[in-house]
Amino acid sequence: QKEVEQNSGPLSVPEGAIASLNCTYSDRGSQSFFWYRQYSGKSPELIMSIYSNGDKEDGRFTAQLNKASQYVSLLIRDSQPSDSATYLCAVRKGNNNDMRFGAGTRLTVKP
């Protein structure tokens, strides 16, 4: 079992719809959770971080964390074609531990 698992996609949604990206992790001791966006041929960039159970909203993005279910998700409201990218879920056990990444979910937003 991979430490961080994501559906590879591709996930296709129409412009203006809600895109829902999911991630599960295996280490119950994980404390920090991150979503990175990576455009084709570019480096990953952080878009959301979450540390506590529940929802965290930032503009059109909402991260959701459920530690009991070992599940973290990212919702993108009012999806735009510019949101088309691969979204990487990353998990860290503690501040002095390394980060583990999922393989990423490729999202396509169609005009």
Add this chain to the structure above:
Amino acid sequence: DADVTQTPRNRITKTGKRIMLECSQTKGHDRMYWYRQDPGLGLRLIYYSFDVKDINKGEISDGYSVSRQAQAKFSLSLESAIPNQTALYFCATSDLTAKGGPRNEQFFGPGTRLTVL
């Protein structure tokens, strides 16, 4: 100027050659990382360093070595390159005490595309 730079950006080499990838940062961060990215496998950590005197192996360190020459410089070496080391390599930095940002946010360099023939 980019905060995290990597050289070279592209490299084609032959099996058995020694290769060095370099990373420099102007962010003043203590922590630096080397990852490789392969299709379908995501980012995998090769080595990381929390300061100049601290080097740690990641998930896939076999076949690689690193050198932290200074706070701002972290080099990755492939002592004898093999074809399955063909990948996109990323350097990243982070600062545990970053002000105004999330804990341990990692900032990535532009990547080095390495092909081993």
